[in-house]
Amino acid sequence: MRQWHDFSISDSFRKEVQDYINEVEKLARTLYKMIFQSLGLENKYINTDVPDIPRTLMGINYYPPCPNPSLTLGLGSHSDVSCLTVLHPDSEVLGLEINHKGTWVPVLPVDASAFVINLADQVEILTNGKYRSIEHRVLTNGEKARMSIACFFGPLEETVVAPLPVLIDGNNPPKYRATLFKDYNRNFASSRLQPNRGTLDFARI
Numbered sequence: 001m002r003q004w005h006d007f008s009i010s011d012s013f014r015k016e017v018q019d020y021i022n023e024v025e026k027l028a029r030t031l032y033k034m035i036f037q038s039l040g041l042e043n044k045y046i047n048t049d050v051p052d053i054p055r056t057l058m059g060i061n062y063y064p065p066c067p068n069p070s071l072t073l074g075l076g077s078h079s080d081v082s083c084l085t086v087l088h089p090d091s092e093v094l095g096l097e098i099n100h101k102g103t104w105v106p107v108l109p110v111d112a113s114a115f116v117i118n119l120a121d122q123v124e125i126l127t128n129g130k131y132r133s134i135e136h137r138v139l140t141n142g143e144k145a146r147m148s149i150a151c152f153f154g155p156l157e158e159t160v161v162a163p164l165p166v167l168i169d170g171n172n173p174p175k176y177r178a179t180l181f182k183d184y185n186r187n188f189a190s191s192r193l194q195p196n197r198g199t200l201d202f203a204r205i
């Protein structure tokens with residue numbers, strides 16, 4: 001039987017991960033820009049005033065089979081903390097659900113190579129709630145293990161995130177205060193997963 005120390009991080013594994021992250025980062029940057037373009041913001045403003053997303057965190061989630069899926073979740077309900085998540089879901093073993101107006105709806109990948117894109121908390125703050133971060137959770141499967149690869153794209157720790165001034169006026173007062181991303185992140189880590197997009201409470205006015 002193979003032991004844990006038989007699994008080294010080989011050069012080929014390192015390269016695969018690096019190539020994957022490079023490609024997914026290009027996609028994330030394109031989508032991130034399109035989010036703000038869709039709100040009518042000019043490219044010049046986006047390039048100078050919207051915080052950059054240079055920070056990538058990649059996580060491989062492994063959900064072992066569970067003898068009684070009704071008793072537990074694979075991952076409790078939460079919204080992602082950063083700006084945007086590019087998720088490579090397991091197209092064979094389903095389980096991801098989003099909360100759509102109070103109803104849990106399964107996310108069905110259109111094919112084996114399709115990504116799921118989650119808008120995360122910092123985009124909700126920047127757009128002053130025009131785009132909302134999505135609450136999601138993962139069910140367990142009775143027979144098969146599930147795997148997913150999540151890449152989270154966000155600002156630097158020292159970046160202050162606040163609703164973009166251009167989206168604020170008399171009819172649209174700020175719904176969120178300015179927070180240092182480091183503090184937001186620390187609050188997320190110490191409060192663990194929270195339902196109802198509860199991590200946003202940290203910045204909500």
Ligand SMILES: O=C(O)CCC(=O)C(=O)O
Pocket residue numbers: 059061075080087089090096136138147148150
């Ligand atoms: O496994 C999944 O499909 C979702 C994972 C997830 O929500 C996360 O890593 O934040």
Ligand SMILES: [Fe+2]
Pocket residue numbers: 078079080136
């Ligand atoms: Fe998530």
